[in-house]
Amino acid sequence: MPSRHYPTPSQPSLSLSEIIELEPEEEPWCAGYAPSQRRRCHIRTNSRGRSSAMALLDKGTEKLQAGRNIDNLLEDLAPHILCTRFHQNQASTLTSSWRRKVRSYLESQSSPTPSTRATSSMPRARLRARSISREPVDTIEATIACIRKRVEELVAAQSDRERTDSHSRETENSSRTVSPSRLGSSSGRHRSLESYTERVAERASTEVTVRLETEVPRPAQAHVAPPRRVSVSTQTPQSPSTVVSVPRRTEIHGRKNRLPQVTRREVEGDCGICLCDLHGPQQAVDSEDETDNDGDDDDEKDDSEDDEEEDDSEDDDDNYYDADEYQEELTWCKVRCGVNFHKKCIDRWLACARTCPACRSMWEDMN
Numbered sequence: 001m002p003s004r005h006y007p008t009p010s011q012p013s014l015s016l017s018e019i020i021e022l023e024p025e026e027e028p029w030c031a032g033y034a035p036s037q038r039r040r041c042h043i044r045t046n047s048r049g050r051s052s053a054m055a056l057l058d059k060g061t062e063k064l065q066a067g068r069n070i071d072n073l074l075e076d077l078a079p080h081i082l083c084t085r086f087h088q089n090q091a092s093t094l095t096s097s098w099r100r101k102v103r104s105y106l107e108s109q110s111s112p113t114p115s116t117r118a119t120s121s122m123p124r125a126r127l128r129a130r131s132i133s134r135e136p137v138d139t140i141e142a143t144i145a146c147i148r149k150r151v152e153e154l155v156a157a158q159s160d161r162e163r164t165d166s167h168s169r170e171t172e173n174s175s176r177t178v179s180p181s182r183l184g185s186s187s188g189r190h191r192s193l194e195s196y197t198e199r200v201a202e203r204a205s206t207e208v209t210v211r212l213e214t215e216v217p218r219p220a221q222a223h224v225a226p227p228r229r230v231s232v233s234t235q236t237p238q239s240p241s242t243v244v245s246v247p248r249r250t251e252i253h254g255r256k257n258r259l260p261q262v263t264r265r266e267v268e269g270d271c272g273i274c275l276c277d278l279h280g281p282q283q284a285v286d287s288e289d290e291t292d293n294d295g296d297d298d299d300e301k302d303d304s305e306d307d308e309e310e311d312d313s314e315d316d317d318d319n320y321y322d323a324d325e326y327q328e329e330l331t332w333c334k335v336r337c338g339v340n341f342h343k344k345c346i347d348r349w350l351a352c353a354r355t356c357p358a359c360r361s362m363w364e365d366m367n
Contacts, residue, residue: 032087
């Protein structure tokens with residue numbers, strides 16, 4: 001508890017404004033310290049605050065000369081010479097600095113030394129110049145207090161950030177953890193998806209295989225070697241590359257009645273498979289049949305060649321064919337293109353691929 005009375009100075013005393021180095025009227029700016037600028041604040045104080053400060057300084061001088069305590073007066077003085085925007089929080093620091101200066105002055109007056117006498121005899125203008133030229137101790141203390149406060153704020157902010165990061169990592173790890181029931185259901189759905197994908201891939205591979213086998217550059221170049229007597233069969237071949245799934249055939253037959261009406265093209269030109277005239281006999285097909293079914297016996301081969309030569313000579317003499325008979329030996333695409341083919345040629349073609357040689361649509365016999 002500070003004493004309520006100061007010792008009475010033995011020498012002629014200075015005014016309170018000289019002791020604490022404060023001249024509100026001559027230095028009309030804030031007495032606070034700006035740490036960011038490393039200098040005294042340059043914001044001007046208002047005239048009312050300066051007038052109040054001058055009145056308090058005069059009153060403090062009177063109390064000080066009477067030996068009375070002026071601690072409360074110094075506390076009232078500080079807010080008047082600080083800017084209201086930034087440095088009101090430095091009032092307590094500034095008051096403490098002023099108290100130390102007042103006590104130091106009073107002690108020096110009680111037991112004067114040569115240095116203090118020289119200081120007391122120094123002109124007032126010189127004291128004011130020194131106070132302006134040197135940086136006051138109170139501003140340094142205010143700077144230290146501001147820095148300490150800022151460091152504490154930074155430490156608190158860093159702690160909050162670390163707690164937030166830790167919480168976010170824990171949340172992320174917990175979200176990645178999957179319960180066994182969810183894992184089971186997910187694995188079940190995954191297996192169902194895999195089975196469905198396998199079925200779709202198998203169907204797609206079957207269709208691609210059929211499409212690749214049917215994409216021959218020229219139908220006449222396809223190597224077909226069935227027996228001489230070809231029996232027309234509607235069953236699906238057992239070759240793995242041409243097997244079509246039953247649901248797709250059912251779907252195709254279900255759409256048969258909904259297919260558009262296709263117009264048959266005129267019977268003219270060549271067969272797209274054997275490249276023979278549609279109005280003429282299937283010489284190429286017959287010759288292939290005879291070539292594929294030649295016997296091992298050379299004598300029988302010679303006899304068959306003689307018979308063929310005789311037949312050819314008779315055909316050259318005859319060279320007349322019934323148009324209705326050839327019409328019965330022809331067939332045409334009833335799904336899309338309407339192109340005509342020899343019946344025997346298309347039967348052999350369908351033994352390898354169930355598609356139209358011209359438009360690649362699935363071949364349908366809608367008789």
